[in-house]
Amino acid sequence: MAGTRGCYTKALIHRLVLENLKHRPVRTLLSATAIGVQVTMILTLVGVSQGVLGDIAARSRGTGADILVRPPGSSVLAFSGDMPQGIVGLVRKEPHVVMATGTKVQSIGNFDSITGINLEEFNAISGGLRYLEGGPFQGPDDLLIDDVYAGAHQLHAGGKLDLGLTWRIAGVVESGKLSHIFARLDSLQDKYSARDKVSVVYVKLDDPKNLAAVIDSLKVKLEDYKVFSVDEFISLISVDSIPILKRFTNVVIGLAVIVGFLVVFLSMYTAVLERTREIGILKALGASPGYIMAILLRETFVLAVAGAIAGVLMSFGTQWIMRVFVPTMPMLIVHAWWPWAALIALTGSLIGAIYPGLKAARQDAIEALVYD
Amino acid sequence: MTDEPPADVPMIEIRNLHKTYRVGEIDVHALRGANLSVARGEFLAVVGPSGSGKSTLFHILGGLTPPTSGTVHIGGQDLLGMTDAQRTDLRKSTVGFVFQKYNLLPTLSAADNIAIARDIAKKPRETDPAFDQILELLGLKGRLHHKPRALSGGEQQRVAIARAIVNHPAILLADEPTGNLDTENSTAVLGLLRDLNTRLGQTILMITHNPEAATYGNRIAKMRDGRVVE
Numbered sequence: 001m002a003g004t005r006g007c008y009t010k011a012l013i014h015r016l017v018l019e020n021l022k023h024r025p026v027r028t029l030l031s032a033t034a035i036g037v038q039v040t041m042i043l044t045l046v047g048v049s050q051g052v053l054g055d056i057a058a059r060s061r062g063t064g065a066d067i068l069v070r071p072p073g074s075s076v077l078a079f080s081g082d083m084p085q086g087i088v089g090l091v092r093k094e095p096h097v098v099m100a101t102g103t104k105v106q107s108i109g110n111f112d113s114i115t116g117i118n119l120e121e122f123n124a125i126s127g128g129l130r131y132l133e134g135g136p137f138q139g140p141d142d143l144l145i146d147d148v149y150a151g152a153h154q155l156h157a158g159g160k161l162d163l164g165l166t167w168r169i170a171g172v173v174e175s176g177k178l179s180h181i182f183a184r185l186d187s188l189q190d191k192y193s194a195r196d197k198v199s200v201v202y203v204k205l206d207d208p209k210n211l212a213a214v215i216d217s218l219k220v221k222l223e224d225y226k227v228f229s230v231d232e233f234i235s236l237i238s239v240d241s242i243p244i245l246k247r248f249t250n251v252v253i254g255l256a257v258i259v260g261f262l263v264v265f266l267s268m269y270t271a272v273l274e275r276t277r278e279i280g281i282l283k284a285l286g287a288s289p290g291y292i293m294a295i296l297l298r299e300t301f302v303l304a305v306a307g308a309i310a311g312v313l314m315s316f317g318t319q320w321i322m323r324v325f326v327p328t329m330p331m332l333i334v335h336a337w338w339p340w341a342a343l344i345a346l347t348g349s350l351i352g353a354i355y356p357g358l359k360a361a362r363q364d365a366i367e368a369l370v371y372d
Numbered sequence: 373m374t375d376e377p378p379a380d381v382p383m384i385e386i387r388n389l390h391k392t393y394r395v396g397e398i399d400v401h402a403l404r405g406a407n408l409s410v411a412r413g414e415f416l417a418v419v420g421p422s423g424s425g426k427s428t429l430f431h432i433l434g435g436l437t438p439p440t441s442g443t444v445h446i447g448g449q450d451l452l453g454m455t456d457a458q459r460t461d462l463r464k465s466t467v468g469f470v471f472q473k474y475n476l477l478p479t480l481s482a483a484d485n486i487a488i489a490r491d492i493a494k495k496p497r498e499t500d501p502a503f504d505q506i507l508e509l510l511g512l513k514g515r516l517h518h519k520p521r522a523l524s525g526g527e528q529q530r531v532a533i534a535r536a537i538v539n540h541p542a543i544l545l546a547d548e549p550t551g552n553l554d555t556e557n558s559t560a561v562l563g564l565l566r567d568l569n570t571r572l573g574q575t576i577l578m579i580t581h582n583p584e585a586a587t588y589g590n591r592i593a594k595m596r597d598g599r600v601v602e
């Protein structure tokens with residue numbers, strides 16, 4: 001056997017596995033792709049969750065505030081709860097508070113919301129909005145939108161925008177400060193019958209070293225209200241703090257395991273059926289049930305790994321799709337989740353290979369070899 | 373290799389062997405008290421009408437199916453009452469099988485088809501000088517890297533024979549090895565079997581329908597109705 005000699009018995013079984021996969025390229029490709037789609041689903045969900053939350057955190061920091069005050073009983077990301085506007089005046093009286101401004105968050109569906117601001121006060125805290133087109137509010141029906149939102153919906157200053165009510169776009173501002181869509185606080189309160197109601201009070205201090213003292217004092221005065229430093233608030237914005245998101249992620253992971261299981265089950269089951277003869281030959285050569293099982297498990301392993309790699313690559317595709325079509329929901333590539341998504345794909349796949357593997361291992365050798 | 377019995381003990385000793393298949397409600401008596409003794413180094417041709425139990429006898433000898441009753445000894449091992457795992461071991465190390473057709477794994481080259489038998493027996497791929505001699509007899513040098521579909525039927529069958537003996541089995545069982553081959557290829561395969569027998573002393577049992585093929589052996593056993601009749 002000159003030329004084919006060498007110490008590669010292990011390589012031999014790998015070759016058998018690869019040749020088997022190559023033998024049915026379409027089945028192999030479809031199986032790996034189906035596993036990959038599951039991986040992409042997980043990575044996209046995780047990436048969008050973290051991207052959106054990170055974006056909210058960044059925009060919260062972009063307000064320039066040191067402290068924020070929320071109504072009693074509000075949860076971290078449900079901004080639209082209300083409290084009396086009088087709170088703003090109360091906060092302003094606190095020592096070391098340079099500026100406090102109330103904002104009203106009005107949800108308009110589609111994950112979007114309009115934030116009502118007092119432009120002068122907001123500028124004082126945040127250092128001012130930077131206008132890319134147009135300028136500040138002129139009338140009560142005026143909106144400011146950021147460049148991300150403008151780009152997503154191809155909007156320009158001077159145009160009209162229907163968000164349930166019809167608004168005029170007064171200007172397009174640079175993104176990164178608080179919201180994608182701004183309206184005048186008083187007109188938003190009017191239009192949505194929420195006179196003297198605000199959702200969040202943003203507070204700027206004279207010196208950050210007074211932060212703890214002011215928070216303590218506000219907590220005493222505004223009993224039951226939520227008083228956070230912006231850093232603390234940002235640290236609370238995570239998937240763990242949003243039970244529904246966490247549950248949804250788990251559902252998608254569960255689906256991924258089940259679909260991986262089904263895909264591999266079908267794929268390996270048909271492989272075993274069509275390889276009755278080959279399995280019979282191996283058995284006649286003295287292959288144990290474990291040997292046969294090992295071949296199928298290796299094939300499955302290769303499919304799952306190929307699927308996981310395909311899934312990771314496809315997640316760059318979904319990131320691109322999100323960026324182009326839903327720019328207000330940025331998606332991060334979360335490397336830390338790659339091994340998890342791969343492991344999830346592998347788990348479903350290996351479970352799917354068990355039954356076909358047992359069927360092959362138990363198959364009668366003679367029947368396959370004697371009867372055609 | 374295998375633990376071989378002393379030379380005076382027959383390689384195969386079959387006494388009053390019965391095999392009954394149950395097909396639905398019906399018992400099919402494939403073997404009804406077969407007796408046979410094969411010496412080491414013999415090349416036995418097994419002939420007989422279709423359905424007389426020749427293949428069944430081979431499947432029992434090869435550990436592919438358990439006997440129903442009687443005694444069967446191969447190289448000193450008692451086949452009756454063997455567990456599945458013991459029969460797997462028997463196939464792995466004591467017998468080599470050649471079937472009528474479709475013997476090879478289609479996705480592997482001829483060389484890898486031979487190597488996989490080594491792998492299953494957990495032996496290194498490197499074979500010994502004796503096996504090199506076998507490859508010499510095979511006359512397939514230069515064809516071993518081909519996949520089965522690129523080989524003629526005769527070549528495929530010779531590869532299957534090489535694979536069957538690569539682990540030095542005590543006996544080689546060939547069930548109509550030329551049943552699918554034309555005259556020229558049949559002659560090559562039969563010639564190989566005879567060379568293996570005369571030059572290497574390989575014990576061979578071969579089922580054949582062809583009287584001319586039967587003459588390649590040094591003894592003929594005739595089967596009828598589940599018994600060896602002469």
Ligand SMILES: Nc1ncnc2c1ncn2[C@@H]1O[C@H](COP(=O)(O)OP(=O)(O)O)[C@@H](O)[C@H]1O
Nearest residue numbers: 393395400402421422423424425426427428429
């Ligand atoms: N796996 C099996 N299940 C049921 N009946 C079988 C099986 N194998 C063989 N037989 C029956 O046993 C008898 C002997 O068959 P076989 O050993 O194949 O004969 P031969 O090889 O001499 O043609 C036949 O009647 C056949 O139908």
Ligand SMILES: [Mg+2]
Nearest residue numbers: 426427428547
């Ligand atoms: Mg037969």
